[in-house]
Amino acid sequence: MSETVDVLIVGAGAAGMMCAIEAGRRGRSVRIVDHARAPGEKIRISGGGRCNFTNLGTGPANFLGENPRFATSALKRYTQHDFIKRVDRASIAWHEKTLGQLFCDDSAKQIIRMLTDDMREAGATLSLGLAVDRVARSGEGFEAALSDGSVVRARSLVLATGGKSIPKMGATGWAYETARQFGLRVTDTRPALVPLTFEPGLLEKLAPLSGLSVEAVVSHRTPADGGAPGRPTAETRFAEGMLFTHRGLSGPSILQISSYWREGEAITVAMAPGEDVYARLKAAKEENGKQMVHTALGHIVPRRLAESVCEREGVQGKLAEVGDKVLRRLDEAVNAWTVKPVGSEGYRTAEVTLGGIATDELDQQTMAAKAVPGLYAIGEAVDVTGWLGGYNFQWAWSSGWAAGQVC
Numbered sequence: 245m246s247e248t249v250d251v252l253i254v255g256a257g258a259a260g261m262m263c264a265i266e267a268g269r270r271g272r273s274v275r276i277v278d279h280a281r282a283p284g285e286k287i288r289i290s291g292g293g294r295c296n297f298t299n300l301g302t303g304p305a306n307f308l309g310e311n312p313r314f315a316t317s318a319l320k321r322y323t324q325h326d327f328i329k330r331v332d333r334a335s336i337a338w339h340e341k342t343l344g345q346l347f348c349d350d351s352a353k354q355i356i357r358m359l360t361d362d363m364r365e366a367g368a369t370l371s372l373g374l375a376v377d378r379v380a381r382s383g384e385g386f387e388a389a390l391s392d393g394s395v396v397r398a399r400s401l402v403l404a405t406g407g408k409s410i411p412k413m414g415a416t417g418w419a420y421e422t423a424r425q426f427g428l429r430v431t432d433t434r435p436a437l438v439p440l441t442f443e444p445g446l447l448e449k450l451a452p453l454s455g456l457s458v459e460a461v462v463s464h465r466t467p468a469d470g471g472a473p474g475r476p477t478a479e480t481r482f483a484e485g486m487l488f489t490h491r492g493l494s495g496p497s498i499l500q501i502s503s504y505w506r507e508g509e510a511i512t513v514a515m516a517p518g519e520d521v522y523a524r525l526k527a528a529k530e531e532n533g534k535q536m537v538h539t540a541l542g543h544i545v546p547r548r549l550a551e552s553v554c555e556r557e558g559v560q561g562k563l564a565e566v567g568d569k570v571l572r573r574l575d576e577a578v579n580a581w582t583v584k585p586v587g588s589e590g591y592r593t594a595e596v597t598l599g600g601i602a603t604d605e606l607d608q609q610t611m612a613a614k615a616v617p618g619l620y621a622i623g624e625a626v627d628v629t630g631w632l633g634g635y636n637f638q639w640a641w642s643s644g645w646a647a648g649q650v651c
């Protein structure tokens with residue numbers, strides 16, 4: 245069986261569906277295939293089932309990659325406000341949770357339904373449970389052999405299979421391999437927005453803290469000699485929640501910093517940001533020297549954390565028994581805790597993949613491969629990675645929209 249269409253999109257995730265809608269609305273015949281049994285599976289599980297579908301403050305500064313400015317054009321042409329209007333038209337109720345992050349009031353499934361309804365209206369054909377076995381250049385377009393034995397010929401081929409994060413959900417490196425097959429450069433990829441892990445010795449010491457969360461400021465400085473393209477040399481910091489786990493650290497601030505951190509590097513954590521721990525302990529000492537040090541510290545940070553910090557610093561006894569030097573050490577242990585993670589939880593739990601199809605291979609207005617007419621790459625497959633907070637979906641919507649105007 246063979247079929248000829250204008251546009252073949254591989255990957256019915258956020259970016260692929262957006263592209264299918266836009267291309268279909270332009271009157272293009274569109275086939276969108278996905279090997280999963282349902283479209284938009286990552287949308288479904290995102291934001292704890294409520295999908296953090298965009299961020300009010302989206303701009304190029306919220307993205308990493310060899311050339312973070314690459315995203316500017318698509319993000320400006322199809323903005324967060326455009327997507328919000330679309331969500332409003334579909335009567336999907338939403339709210340701002342924090343830091344400009346917009347979530348559905350009810351369910352992420354509403355976003356998937358909105359997109360599949362729009363695809364249907366736009367005349368795009370969605371085929372699920374189908375993989376692309378082979379794809380090759382054919383005449384002025386492409387020929388793809390699908391896993392059901394059929395062949396699809398298309399003038400435009402859109403790579404929209406996302407990144408490698410969460411293989412259990414069907415994530416593959418297909419877009420990268422196919423891009424390479426057509427001669428496009430792919431930058432190194434690594435798990436990002438991912439919990440960080442500690443070595444067993446440290447884990448043992450921190451075991452009592454497992455499950456504890458604190459508001460923290462987590463920072464990272466790229467070593468001057470360790471800069472890779474796109475890595476900022478200045479200090480990067482995030483002020484958000486942090487969670488101690490049985491493997492190391494997680495929570496929004498850690499996921500954010502994981503995109504900047506590399507093996508062998510340290511991160512610095514402030515667990516009582518804005519508090520002068522030294523001054524508060526000193527005042528407590530003057531007021532009541534008989535108070536135990538860990539009790540006094542427990543008025544500034546959670547008790548479990550206070551006990552753990554005192555134990556790790558070897559500080560025992562009453563405030564009256566410790567000098568200023570010790571109080572300063574405790575201050576540093578709380579608000580300038582410098583720690584070297586040994587690794588991350590990897591693609592198994594990473595929310596996104598850093599790196600991907602090199603942006604200098606693509607036209608920033610259309611996502612078209614400069615050297616391969618008719619080939620496009622969109623969404624997470626491209627070397628554009630957003631912060632946590634709705635930025636990655638906005639990139640998927642914007643890049644999918646941009647390709648959909650021309651493919």
Ligand SMILES: Cc1cc2nc3c(=O)[nH]c(=O)nc-3n(C[C@H](O)[C@H](O)[C@H](O)COP(=O)(O)OP(=O)(O)OC[C@H]3O[C@@H](n4cnc5c(N)ncnc54)[C@H](O)[C@@H]3O)c2cc1C
Pocket residue numbers: 254255256257258259260277278279280283284285286287289290291292295296297298374375376404405406407409410413414415416417418594595596622623624625633634635636637638640
């Ligand atoms: C747990 C979790 C929560 C997240 N929460 C948020 C959030 O709240 N806000 C946010 O902005 N971002 C979030 N993200 C990130 C966001 O989901 C992705 O950045 C976004 O889905 C990327 O869209 P995409 O269309 O490029 O790729 P995807 O959405 O990953 O879609 C790719 C599609 O391609 C299909 N596919 C893969 N390989 C093949 C193949 N070989 N053949 C055929 N089909 C294939 C997949 O089945 C999938 O349907 C979250 C990610 C995870 C894992």
